Amino acid sequence: MRNFGTMNATIAQLKKRFEQALVAAFGTDLAGTDPILVPASNPKFGDYQANVAMSLAKRLGRAPRAIAEQIIQHLEVSDICEPPTVAGAGFINLALKTQYLETQLKALQSDARLGIAPTQNPQRVIVDYPSPNIAKEMHVGHLRPSVIGDAIARVLEFLGHDVLRLSHIGDWGTPFGMLIAYVKETYPEALASGELALGDLATFYRAAKKRFDDDTTFQEAARLAVVQLQAGDAETLRAWKVVCNLSNRTNRQIFDLMGLSPHIQERGESFYNPHLAGVLEELKRLGLLVEDAGAQCVFLEGFTNKEGKPLPLIVQKSDGGYNYATTDLAAIRYRVAEDKVQRVIYPVGAEQTNHFAQIFQVGRRAGWITDEVEFFYAPLGAILGEDGKKLKSRSGDAVRLVDLLDEAIARARTDLETRLVEEKTRRDRRVYCQCRKSRRH
RNA sequence: GCUCCAGUAGCUCAGUUGGAUAGAGCAUCUGCCUUCUAAGCAGACGGUCACAGGUUCGAGUCCUGUCUGGGGCGCCA
Numbered sequence: 392m393r394n395f396g397t398m399n400a401t402i403a404q405l406k407k408r409f410e411q412a413l414v415a416a417f418g419t420d421l422a423g424t425d426p427i428l429v430p431a432s433n434p435k436f437g438d439y440q441a442n443v444a445m446s447l448a449k450r451l452g453r454a455p456r457a458i459a460e461q462i463i464q465h466l467e468v469s470d471i472c473e474p475p476t477v478a479g480a481g482f483i484n485l486a487l488k489t490q491y492l493e494t495q496l497k498a499l500q501s502d503a504r505l506g507i508a509p510t511q512n513p514q515r516v517i518v519d520y521p522s523p524n525i526a527k528e529m530h531v532g533h534l535r536p537s538v539i540g541d542a543i544a545r546v547l548e549f550l551g552h553d554v555l556r557l558s559h560i561g562d563w564g565t566p567f568g569m570l571i572a573y574v575k576e577t578y579p580e581a582l583a584s585g586e587l588a589l590g591d592l593a594t595f596y597r598a599a600k601k602r603f604d605d606d607t608t609f610q611e612a613a614r615l616a617v618v619q620l621q622a623g624d625a626e627t628l629r630a631w632k633v634v635c636n637l638s639n640r641t642n643r644q645i646f647d648l649m650g651l652s653p654h655i656q657e658r659g660e661s662f663y664n665p666h667l668a669g670v671l672e673e674l675k676r677l678g679l680l681v682e683d684a685g686a687q688c689v690f691l692e693g694f695t696n697k698e699g700k701p702l703p704l705i706v707q708k709s710d711g712g713y714n715y716a717t718t719d720l721a722a723i724r725y726r727v728a729e730d731k732v733q734r735v736i737y738p739v740g741a742e743q744t745n746h747f748a749q750i751f752q753v754g755r756r757a758g759w760i761t762d763e764v765e766f767f768y769a770p771l772g773a774i775l776g777e778d779g780k781k782l783k784s785r786s787g788d789a790v791r792l793v794d795l796l797d798e799a800i801a802r803a804r805t806d807l808e809t810r811l812v813e814e815k816t817r818r819d820r821r822v823y824c825q826c827r828k829s830r831r832h
Numbered sequence: 833g834c835u836c837c838a839g840u841a842g843c844u845c846a847g848u849u850g851g852a853u854a855g856a857g858c859a860u861c862u863g864c865c866u867u868c869u870a871a872g873c874a875g876a877c878g879g880u881c882a883c884a885g886g887u888u889c890g891a892g893u894c895c896u897g898u899c900u901g902g903g904g905c906g907c908c909a
Contacts, residue, residue: 425849432852442851448889455889479852480890524909561909686907696905697833708907715909742903744836770837773903 401471401495402428402439405485408468409441415465417451436478437486444481455481509551514733517555517726518544520655524561525638526570527596529645530789531782532740535771540738541651543769555730556652559722560642560659562635564714566596568617571630572609573599575616597788617712621664648796663721667713670721671706677757685709689753694745704749716750723754727764734765741770 409426427442444459451458459477466475466483473486499506521536523529540556548554577598602609619627639657646655671687674680679689681703688703696702706717726732737747747768754760776782784790 427849427851429848429851432847433855436852440851445851445889482852522909564909566909684906688906693835694905695834699834703906705907710907712907714907718909740903741837743909745904746909748836 401487405439405468405471408466409443409462412462412466413443416461417447421447431484436482437473437476437484439485439487441483441485444477444483448481459483504549507549513551513553515553515555515731516547516734516736517557517730517732518547519735519737519739520556520558520651522559522561522659523638523642524566525635525642525659526561526566529642529792531774531792531795532789533792534649534774534795536738536740537646537649537651539769539771540736541649543736543738544652552734555732556655557658558655559718560657562631562638562657563620563660563664563718564617564712567620567631567634568615569599569603569613570596570634571616571620571627572613573602574630576609576612614710614712618710621712645793645796648793648800660718663718663725664713666721666725667717670717670724673724674706674720674753674757679753679756680706689756691749691752693752694749704753716746716753719746719750720753720757720759723750723766724757724759727759727761732764734767736767736769738769738771741772744768744770 406426406428409428410422410424413421413424413426424443424447427446428439429442431437431440441462444455444462447458448455456477459481463475463477463483468475468485471487471491473488476484478484495506518540519536520540521529521533523533544554544556603613616627620631647653671680674689681688681690683703686703686705686709687707688705690701690703692701694702704716705714706720707713723735726735739747751760751766751768754766760766774782782790
């Protein structure tokens with residue numbers, strides 16, 4: 392059951408009255424009949440309408456309007472509504488009494504919770520927060536999951552749920568390998584000193600990406616760096632830690648700028664790293680794992696490739712590395728087994744619909760996701776530029792989030808100042824006019 | 833090729849288990865506020881709900897097909 396606020400309580404109350412009226416008018420056969428009470432389709436019909444008379448016409452073998460008339464003869468709602476009326480094909484229209492509304496509104500006004508009762512069955516809920524890859528700066532794509540995720544978390548918390556805010560940051564894996572390989576190759580002194588301003592890192596990232604795209608031997612070096620990272624190589628880990636700390640500080644500043652909850656916990660890909668092998672083992676034990684072209688896969692039901700063959704979800708690459716899907720599966724397993732959640736919400740861009748359907752399917756087939764726990768993917772649209780395409784900077788990269796926020800704040804401030812000046816001018820003019828008017832008399 | 837999402841007024845979108853004459857904001861036009869390049873108020877205009885079938889007392893809503901746009905589709909995240 393949902394928890395009822397005041398307006399919902401009104402609907403519940405009216406429904407009860409209708410159920411009583413239905414029994415009084417037509418007998419106990421109709422006990423428990425849904426009165427189909429909904430908000431009025433148009434304000435001119437009042438506040439609520441009951442559509443049950445039409446639905447009963449065939450069953451009772453009588454005209455809907457006659458049924459409606461008989462219902463309202465037995466309907467006792469005078470403490471809440473004006474006298475009900477029958478209209479159209481057999482609609483019963485209800486208008487709330489002004490005095491009833493007054494009483495309700497006054498009650499809301501004096502209630503710190505605005506009439507919203509805490510939930511009857513609080514759950515442990517995880518809300519997935521935007522997961523920037525910390526090898527890169529946050530960009531415009533992180534805005535929506537930030538704001539929407541935070542809003543969802545606040546609403547659930549207000550309702551009385553135990554909300555765990557987790558940022559599944561990309562602090563591991565391929566982009567890091569590329570970066571580490573590039574730093575090792577081009578700026579070994581920065582690695583040794585441990586000093587890297589993030590701005591430099593962003594530049595490094597672009598240069599490394601170009602290097603990665605242009606040179607196949609460098610791609611190999613990057614992949615090797617990932618393996619070294621996952622194998623726990625000391626120097627690689629040192630470089631990794633420096634980058635993590637810098638990046639986390641910067642991201643927290645951006646979170647603060649957006650006014651996000653201070654209670655966001657970082658639980659990134661590195662957190663799940665020790666659990667990945669266990670995920671593989673369990674999938675293998677369950678008979679879900681299949682080797683294909685050197686990669687460890689789970690073949691999916693309902694997903695096919697261009698040739699119509701079942702599509703694999705790759706959980707271990709042919710080079711031995713793990714990927715996005717593996718970490719997400721580890722997170723699913725951990726959240727159920729260790730966090731003991733009843734609900735997990737992922738506000739993530741809509742383009743990942745397939746990915747979530749796939750990992751949820753594997754999670755269910757592995758027995759981690761049961762009917763007792765709800766994994767909910769909340770797809771989000773993208774923020775588009777004026778050309779209707781994803782918002783890009785002039786150089787073609789995604790717009791940096793900090794730039795976007797700075798500009799938004801600057802524009803809002805300019806707009807506010809303009810309005811304040813206009814308002815003052817208007818006030819002065821009004822005073823002036825009133826003076827002239829009063830002088831005339 | 834397969835698959836997911838979307839298509840409602842000029843624009844941006846609501847439309848709650850299928851219910852009344854499909855709504856709102858913006859834009860446009862008209863009028864009002866007896867002095868304002870402001871602001872507001874009132875009204876008007878504006879729809880084959882992408883298209884074609886089907887289900888039924890009734891379809892924007894459910895089913896089937898078609899068209900258009902967007903996303904995704906083996907070792908990125």
